[in-house]
Amino acid sequence: MPVNYAYFGNKRELFSQVLGRCMVDLAASAPVDPDDGEGRMDRVTDYHAAHPELLRLLYREGMEYGTAELPDEAERQEHYARKAAAVRDGQERGVITDAFAPADLLFLLVALANWGSVVPQMSRILVGTDDGDRARLRASVKEAARRLVAL
Numbered sequence: 001m002p003v004n005y006a007y008f009g010n011k012r013e014l015f016s017q018v019l020g021r022c023m024v025d026l027a028a029s030a031p032v033d034p035d036d037g038e039g040r041m042d043r044v045t046d047y048h049a050a051h052p053e054l055l056r057l058l059y060r061e062g063m064e065y066g067t068a069e070l071p072d073e074a075e076r077q078e079h080y081a082r083k084a085a086a087v088r089d090g091q092e093r094g095v096i097t098d099a100f101a102p103a104d105l106l107f108l109l110v111a112l113a114n115w116g117s118v119v120p121q122m123s124r125i126l127v128g129t130d131d132g133d134r135a136r137l138r139a140s141v142k143e144a145a146r147r148l149v150a151l
Contacts, residue, residue: 016071019061022054023079032083032106034090041113041145045138048117055118080106096149105149112145 008014030043048055061070070076080103087102100108116123116137127137 012071015057015061019054019057020072022051022057023076025051026054027079032086034086034093034095037096037109037145037149038142041109041142044110044113045117045141048114052117052120055114059118090149094151097151108148109145112141112148116141 008017026044026047029047030040033040084102084106087096087106090096091098091102096105116127123137127133
């Protein structure tokens with residue numbers, strides 16, 4: 001049975017719209033705040049635990065597009081430029097390290113916060129599955145983030 005994409009044009013456009021809405025929701029749930037990096041790590045971790053579909057969509061998008069330009073890439077670049085500017089502001093105020101370029105630091109923190117949700121099987125195999133294991137990993141991720149941004 002063929003799928004009707006009348007409202008979205010095609011499958012790629014539907015995918016892009018769904019992903020875009022998820023990313024707006026995440027941005028509202030976990031804004032970049034250089035003065036509350038630990039709280040942001042908690043919010044990002046909690047968001048992805050409650051909404052694992054976003055990381056799955058991003059992973060799928062990466063597999064589909066590879067290094068090719070995304071349909072909404074310019075808008076996303078603007079979005080992340082604002083987040084990197086918040087990191088730069090924290091660096092300029094001496095709240096976080098300037099040892100990394102702002103966008104690089106943001107990328108590292110995003111990867112650190114997200115990887116366990118992207119590959120939950122690795123988390124299960126390496127870390128364990130009970131509440132204590134997950135709490136320990138969460139604390140380790142937050143400590144790693146704290147050290148990454150430390151002056």
